[in-house]
Amino acid sequence: MSTALLDATGLSVRFGGVRALDGLDLHVGEGEVIGLIGPNGSGKTTFFNTLTGFVFPADGRVTFAGEDITALPAREVAKRGIARTFQRLRLLLELSVFDNLMLGQHLSLDHGVWANIVARGGLRRSLEKQRETARALLRYFSDSLPDRLSEPAGSLTMIDRRRVEVCRALIRDPKLLLLDEPSAGMTPDETRELMQDLQSVKAERPALAVVLIEHDMEVIESVSHRCVVLDYGRKLCEGSYSEVSQDPAVRRAYLGVEDE
Numbered sequence: 001m002s003t004a005l006l007d008a009t010g011l012s013v014r015f016g017g018v019r020a021l022d023g024l025d026l027h028v029g030e031g032e033v034i035g036l037i038g039p040n041g042s043g044k045t046t047f048f049n050t051l052t053g054f055v056f057p058a059d060g061r062v063t064f065a066g067e068d069i070t071a072l073p074a075r076e077v078a079k080r081g082i083a084r085t086f087q088r089l090r091l092l093l094e095l096s097v098f099d100n101l102m103l104g105q106h107l108s109l110d111h112g113v114w115a116n117i118v119a120r121g122g123l124r125r126s127l128e129k130q131r132e133t134a135r136a137l138l139r140y141f142s143d144s145l146p147d148r149l150s151e152p153a154g155s156l157t158m159i160d161r162r163r164v165e166v167c168r169a170l171i172r173d174p175k176l177l178l179l180d181e182p183s184a185g186m187t188p189d190e191t192r193e194l195m196q197d198l199q200s201v202k203a204e205r206p207a208l209a210v211v212l213i214e215h216d217m218e219v220i221e222s223v224s225h226r227c228v229v230l231d232y233g234r235k236l237c238e239g240s241y242s243e244v245s246q247d248p249a250v251r252r253a254y255l256g257v258e259d260e
Contacts, residue, residue: 003029003030004027004029004030005028005029005030005032005064005065005175005176005209006026006027006028006051006062006063006064006065006176006209007026007027007028007061007062007063008024008025008026008027008047008050008051008060008061008062008063009025009060009061009062009063010023010024010025010059010060010061011023011024011025011026011047011050011057011059011060011061011062012024012057012058012059012060012233013043013046013050013055013057013058013233014058019232019233020043020046020233021043021046021047021050021057021060021233022043022232022233022234023059023060023234024043024047024060024230024233024234024235025235026047026228026235028176028209028211029209030175030207030209031206031207031208031209032209032210032225032226033202033209033210033211033212033223033224033225033226034209034210034211034212034224034225034226034227034228035212035214035219035220035223035224035226035227035228035241036211036212036213036214036227036228036230037213037214037215037217037220037227037228037229037230037244038229038230038231038236038253039231039253042230042231042232042233043230043232043233043234044180044213044230045087045180045213046233047230048084048178048180048211048213050062051077051082051178052074052077052078052082052084052178053069053072053073053074053075053076053077053078054074056070056071057070064077064080064081064082064175064176065080065081065175067080078172081172081173081174081175081176082174082175082176082178083104083169083170083172083174083176083177083178084169084177084178084179084180085165085166085169085178085179085180085182086180087180087181087184087213088184089161089162089165089185090165091153091161091164091165091168092153093152093153093154094152094153094154095152095153096149096150096151096152096153097134097138097145097148097149097150097151097152097153097156097164098130098131098134098149098150100153100164100165100168101134101137101164101167101168101171102130102134103168104167104168104169104170104171104172105130105171105172131149133171134146134149134167134171135149137167137170137171138163138164138167140167140197140200140201140204141163141166141167141197141200141201142160142163142197145160145163145164148160158185158186158190159186159190159193159194162182162183162186162194163194163197166179166182166194166197166198170201174208175207175208175209176208176209176210176211177208177209177210177211178210178211178213179198179210179211179212179213179214180213181213181214181215182194182198182212182214183195183214183216183219188216191216191219195219195222195223198210198223199223210223212224217241217245220241221241221245224241226238226239226240227239227240227241227243227244229244229247229250229253231249231253236249236250236253237249237250
């Protein structure tokens with residue numbers, strides 16, 4: 001069994017009278033890729049928001065790398081090594097690819113660090129080092145993207161925008177990457193390309209754990225070590241893709257299939 005990285009225990013989140021999460025338990029092991037699936041409104045994104053400090057649970061606990069992070073705000077959670085993307089692109093399209101990537105570094109570059117760099121006349125050297133880091137990361141995804149650092153992000157195709165967003169999440173070398181429907185807005189061919197890119201990243205970073213929210217079951221089947229199915233904020237089932245896809249409760253709740 002993989003080394004424990006994240007444990008969510010008894011998570012409950014309420015929005016008025018709605019239970020978005022209802023006593024959810026979920027474990028993520030080091031280096032594991034988990035496919036998180038379920039109907040719309042089943043609590044998947046709420047779970048991500050709770051892990052990353054955007055939502056605080058009414059009950060339950062989140063432990064990451066041995067530390068209780070349940071009550072930490074988003075900034076502090078990110079510092080500890082959890083990064084995420086969002087279903088809707090959060091790039092600033094008028095800014096360059098490089099500037100968008102550097103937004104992922106903002107937690108590391110506090111005022112004291114910048115003041116020290118400027119005082120020593122090292123700003124140009126520091127920026128060039130950051131550019132080399134950005135190019136190396138983009139090279140995982142595309143041979144052409146490293147040459148487009150100075151171009152506006154809005155000039156890129158949808159798949160390249162997604163690639164930049166994933167790279168922005170990866171630039172601080174997180175331990176856990178949360179991907180919220182990364183294939184949204186892309187064609188099936190683009191989706192397959194992006195999943196191949198992610199598998200290349202995993203090959204280079206085997207300790208990186210990934211939790212992937214996705215409605216494309218071919219994607220879930222191709223990249224996940226384990227699947228977790230949510231329904232009404234509860235864990236309905238977990239196991240391999242073949243196991244959960246044949247579970248009668250999953251087939252009724254998610255696949256819309258009534259077993260005879």
